[in-house]
Amino acid sequence: MNALKQYIDLYDESREAIEQQSPALLNNLRRVAREHLETARLPRKGSEDYEATDLEAVFAHDYGVNVNRLPFDADPAEAFHCDVPNMSTCLYYSSNDAFHSSPTAERNIGQVVVEPFSMAAVDYPELMNAYYGQLARMTDPTVALNTLLVQDGLFIYVPDGVVAERPIQLVNIFNAALDMMVQRRLLIVVGKNASIKLLACDHTQSPDYHYLNNQVVEIVAMQGSTIDYYDMEESTPLTRRVSSIYVDQHEGSNVLIDGITLINGFTRNNYHVEVNGEHAETRLLGMTIASGEQHVDSHTFISHNAPRCHSNEMFKYVLNDSAVGAFAGKILVKPDCPRVEAYQGNRNICGAPTAKMYTKPQLEIYTDDVMCSHGSAVGQLDEDALFYMRTRGIGIDEARRLLMQAFVADVIDGVRLDALKDRLHYLVEKRFAGTLSNCSSCMAACRKN
Amino acid sequence: MKEIEKPEKGNQIIEEAAQAEYKYGFVTDIETEVIPKGLDEDVVRRISALKGEPEWLLEFRLKAYRHWLTLKAPTWGHVHVPEIDYQDISYYAAPRQKKQGEVKEIDPELKKTFDKLGIPLEEQMRLSGMAVDAVMDSVSVKTTYRERLAELGVIFCSISEAVKDYPDLVRKYLGKVVPYTDNFYAALNSAVFSDGSFVYIPKGVRCPMELSTYFRINAAQTGQFERTLIVADDDAYVSYLEGCTAPMRDENQLHAAIVEIIVEDRAEVKYSTVQNWYPGDKDGKGGIYNLVTKRGLCRGDHSKLSWTQVETGSAITWKYPSCVLKGDHSVGEFYSVALTNNWQEADTGTKMIHLGKNSTSTIVSKGISAGHSQNSYRGMVKIAPKATGCRNFTQCDSLLLSDTSGAHTFPVIEVGNDTSVVEHEATTSKINEDQIFYCNQRGISTEDAVGLIVNGYAKEVMAKLPMEFAVEAQKLLSVSLEGSVG
Numbered sequence: 001m002n003a004l005k006q007y008i009d010l011y012d013e014s015r016e017a018i019e020q021q022s023p024a025l026l027n028n029l030r031r032v033a034r035e036h037l038e039t040a041r042l043p044r045k046g047s048e049d050y051e052a053t054d055l056e057a058v059f060a061h062d063y064g065v066n067v068n069r070l071p072f073d074a075d076p077a078e079a080f081h082c083d084v085p086n087m088s089t090c091l092y093y094s095s096n097d098a099f100h101s102s103p104t105a106e107r108n109i110g111q112v113v114v115e116p117f118s119m120a121a122v123d124y125p126e127l128m129n130a131y132y133g134q135l136a137r138m139t140d141p142t143v144a145l146n147t148l149l150v151q152d153g154l155f156i157y158v159p160d161g162v163v164a165e166r167p168i169q170l171v172n173i174f175n176a177a178l179d180m181m182v183q184r185r186l187l188i189v190v191g192k193n194a195s196i197k198l199l200a201c202d203h204t205q206s207p208d209y210h211y212l213n214n215q216v217v218e219i220v221a222m223q224g225s226t227i228d229y230y231d232m233e234e235s236t237p238l239t240r241r242v243s244s245i246y247v248d249q250h251e252g253s254n255v256l257i258d259g260i261t262l263i264n265g266f267t268r269n270n271y272h273v274e275v276n277g278e279h280a281e282t283r284l285l286g287m288t289i290a291s292g293e294q295h296v297d298s299h300t301f302i303s304h305n306a307p308r309c310h311s312n313e314m315f316k317y318v319l320n321d322s323a324v325g326a327f328a329g330k331i332l333v334k335p336d337c338p339r340v341e342a343y344q345g346n347r348n349i350c351g352a353p354t355a356k357m358y359t360k361p362q363l364e365i366y367t368d369d370v371m372c373s374h375g376s377a378v379g380q381l382d383e384d385a386l387f388y389m390r391t392r393g394i395g396i397d398e399a400r401r402l403l404m405q406a407f408v409a410d411v412i413d414g415v416r417l418d419a420l421k422d423r424l425h426y427l428v429e430k431r432f433a434g435t436l437s438n439c440s441s442c443m444a445a446c447r448k449n
Numbered sequence: 450m451k452e453i454e455k456p457e458k459g460n461q462i463i464e465e466a467a468q469a470e471y472k473y474g475f476v477t478d479i480e481t482e483v484i485p486k487g488l489d490e491d492v493v494r495r496i497s498a499l500k501g502e503p504e505w506l507l508e509f510r511l512k513a514y515r516h517w518l519t520l521k522a523p524t525w526g527h528v529h530v531p532e533i534d535y536q537d538i539s540y541y542a543a544p545r546q547k548k549q550g551e552v553k554e555i556d557p558e559l560k561k562t563f564d565k566l567g568i569p570l571e572e573q574m575r576l577s578g579m580a581v582d583a584v585m586d587s588v589s590v591k592t593t594y595r596e597r598l599a600e601l602g603v604i605f606c607s608i609s610e611a612v613k614d615y616p617d618l619v620r621k622y623l624g625k626v627v628p629y630t631d632n633f634y635a636a637l638n639s640a641v642f643s644d645g646s647f648v649y650i651p652k653g654v655r656c657p658m659e660l661s662t663y664f665r666i667n668a669a670q671t672g673q674f675e676r677t678l679i680v681a682d683d684d685a686y687v688s689y690l691e692g693c694t695a696p697m698r699d700e701n702q703l704h705a706a707i708v709e710i711i712v713e714d715r716a717e718v719k720y721s722t723v724q725n726w727y728p729g730d731k732d733g734k735g736g737i738y739n740l741v742t743k744r745g746l747c748r749g750d751h752s753k754l755s756w757t758q759v760e761t762g763s764a765i766t767w768k769y770p771s772c773v774l775k776g777d778h779s780v781g782e783f784y785s786v787a788l789t790n791n792w793q794e795a796d797t798g799t800k801m802i803h804l805g806k807n808s809t810s811t812i813v814s815k816g817i818s819a820g821h822s823q824n825s826y827r828g829m830v831k832i833a834p835k836a837t838g839c840r841n842f843t844q845c846d847s848l849l850l851s852d853t854s855g856a857h858t859f860p861v862i863e864v865g866n867d868t869s870v871v872e873h874e875a876t877t878s879k880i881n882e883d884q885i886f887y888c889n890q891r892g893i894s895t896e897d898a899v900g901l902i903v904n905g906y907a908k909e910v911m912a913k914l915p916m917e918f919a920v921e922a923q924k925l926l927s928v929s930l931e932g933s934v935g
Binding site for chain 2: 048051335336338348350351352353354355356357358359360361362363364365366367368369370371372373374375376377378379380
């Protein structure tokens with residue numbers, strides 16, 4: 001079986017339609033992607049770095065692909081409004097894989113560029129040519145597949161020295177009355193000493209259909225820039241997501257990526273960070289709260305290619321019912337990169353006899369003057385703490401909830417946006433209480449709530 | 450007991466350390482019977498015939514050989530094993546024994562060899578209080594203290610003798626923990642294994658002395674494929690030591706061994722290794738490829754298996770002494786110091802497979818990399834869904850002594866239930882310059898300071914070694930670090 005074949009065939013059949021409806025720039029890389037896919041196979045369960053995850057099975061489903069870019073009726077700007085209290089953002093939507101801006105988007109005009117690829121290819125051809133497809137590795141078949149079929153994407157550019165006043169919020173919504181796969185693509189270029197905060201949240205509106213989001217994000221952090229990227233998933237049990245984030249960090253840049261999964265079906269998040277400049281700082285955070293049959297797999301790779309940089313990772317999982325969690329992280333320190341400090345942590349709670357956790361923290365160090373560590377633990381809630389709370393009249397369920405909230409609190413506290421931090425605490429509280437419904441929970445909550 | 454090193458001996462050790470690169474690198478000029486190079490079914494049959502083995506064992510070897518033909522050498526390790534021409538190796542080399550009358554005497558040359566290595570073959574060296582099985586190339590040369598052990602019902606002999614004398618026992622346990630289908634090198638070993646030790650401790654017996662096997666590769670262009678089988682019946686206890694050396698040669702030699710251990714109810718086995726195969730010269734020329742499969746099965750409830758290893762030798766080490774914790778409340782331990790210098794590569798670690806309820810395991814691994822070497826810890830802790838209440842603690846630290854060396858950790862953790870706790874922590878750092886400075890201030894040279902710090906760093910593991918080995922291992926660490934500083 002080769003699940004990729006159906007997509008290659010689709011491309012071969014509809015090549016003209018795909019290319020006509022995309023900027024020429026995207027077409028240039030398709031041939032390379034096609035060559036890579038020729039011999040590539042999607043990893044199966046048990047392959048290296050895929051101990052718990054079977055991508056072949058995920059892609060094998062017969063999804064529809066909107067190669068003719070037919071518009072869907074729903075107007076997300078109409079259906080959603082942002083209700084993160086005390087936070088004013090510039091809001092953008094993607095409905096399946098088509099981008100829309102909202103009236104609030106106007107606020108950043110003149111400073112930060114947020115455009116679909118189709119526009120950016122005309123307005124900023126040099127930047128697009130210089131960076132599109134340069135970071136993402138085609139050797140990963142999911143990236144090659146995205147490159148082969150992608151027809152549009154979102155280009156975010158912060159010019160040198162510009163500090164984006166308001167966070168950019170991108171709400172990705174799945175809404176189609178059929179099983180569907182989309183190739184979402186983001187290219188974020190942040191100039192020297194520029195700064196931006198970005199919130200992306202994935203939602204699914206129709207719980208009855210199978211959706212697959214095969215997403216590639218490329219982030220270029222120039223000298224002295226600061227980037228916060230908060231990536232939250234709140235979807236349905238039938239939604240699958242394979243996300244690959246590639247980061248290129250230059251000297252003195254500071255990048256924070258926070259991946260939060262509250263409700264999902266199947267998720268695989270890849271984080272690939274190349275630290276290419278001295279004094280760069282990287283912080284990767286991850287929080288997963290999974291129950292039912294949820295499957296969340298995170299894979300991180302931080303390559304320290306320059307001396308005197310700092311990286312810190314912390315991923316936390318709370319697994320209940322039959323949820324499966326997986327974490328594989330690798331820190332690589334290349335030769336001649338002294339004074340690198342790299343830390344990695346993975347803490348997990350298995351809250352049910354059938355929940356499973358796979359973890360693989362790795363270090364690969366080729367320089368001696370470094371400080372690197374990793375730690376990983378799988379366990380349960382502290383019985384003594386539970387007992388203590390019960391002696392003070394707190395019910396067992398409430399006590400467990402409190403402890404679980406405290407467990408994930410430090411990941412939330414790493415968020416550098418106060419309003420979002422408060423919102424996340426609230427959402428997590430609701431999630432543990434089991435009262436988090438798909439719609440009401442999102443940061444851009446539905447009007448009808 | 451061996452005399453404990455007195456303080457005045459300390460200087461001597463340093464002198465030895467300063468002089469010696471690899472002091473076991475001599476070759477014994479002894480008549481050796483070597484079968485021609487190459488490997489096919491006839492060679493397997495010939496090895497079996499030379500050892501006068503029963504039909505079932507030949508069958509076992511042939512099955513393994515046929516399976517081996519279908520396998521490819523694994524490439525996932527963080528080591529660079531060059532393509533090995535398996536037809537260019539001789540699979541059987543035996544020092545010729547001269548028979549003098551009825552009594553089987555050891556060749557004086559052989560005895561000298563083992564004396565040089567400090568292995569007490571003569572029973573008058575009773576004071577050393579250790580029973581030894583000495584294996585040179587493919588055969589066991591001599592096993593000491595057999596009679597005294599036999600009084601207690603302890604069987605300690607070479608595996609070839611065990612096949613003849615205790616065929617039922619060997620047949621019952623051979624290949625049960627490491628089947629020939631396990632991996633490429635295990636299949637090869639199962640096909641051509643030559644000699645090794647067999648230990649059986651009967652029910653309720655606490656073995657009164659340390660049992661030890663000393664492995665020596667002597668002949669050129671041969672491989673050593675030994676096989677060790679240890680069975681501790683209910684309530685038994687044994688502490689087993691393994692040491693190994695080889696001559697200095699420019700060619701690489703292959704050592705692919707299997708160790709199988711079975712631990713029954715409430716029994717305990719302590720397996721200690723000081724691995725000091727020839728590591729190759731300063732430029733990475735020559736050395737032993739040490740590609741070993743070691744695994745123990747804690748079959749009984751409350752059984753315990755403890756692996757302690759000090760790895761300083763071999764050009765390439767690929768070895769994962771593991772515990773399958775099948776019995777409820779069984780205990781697995783792994784303590785390791787792996788030191789690599791010059792161009793050595795080591796990929797070593799352990800697997801703890803928890804199948805029994807409330808089983809516990811501890812892993813302490815200390816890696817030290819110097820020169821241009823690469824040192825990896827690779828491990829797995831797996832808790833089966835039905836193995837409730839399990840506990841694991843893993844600590845693996847790496848110490849880097851040069852900016853051209855590498856230290857890596859590749860642990861895998863799989864937890865299948867909600868009542869088990871698994872912890873893993875790892876650190877990698879450089880040797881502490883403040884500590885070296887402190888030692889320098891007090892008149893200790895940098896080289897000695899590094900030796901001291903490394904010994905202190907490895908102390909947690911060294912403390913688990915039996916006394917005789919601990920002293921040897923400490924010396925070995927200093928010697929192996931020779932030339933790595935400054």
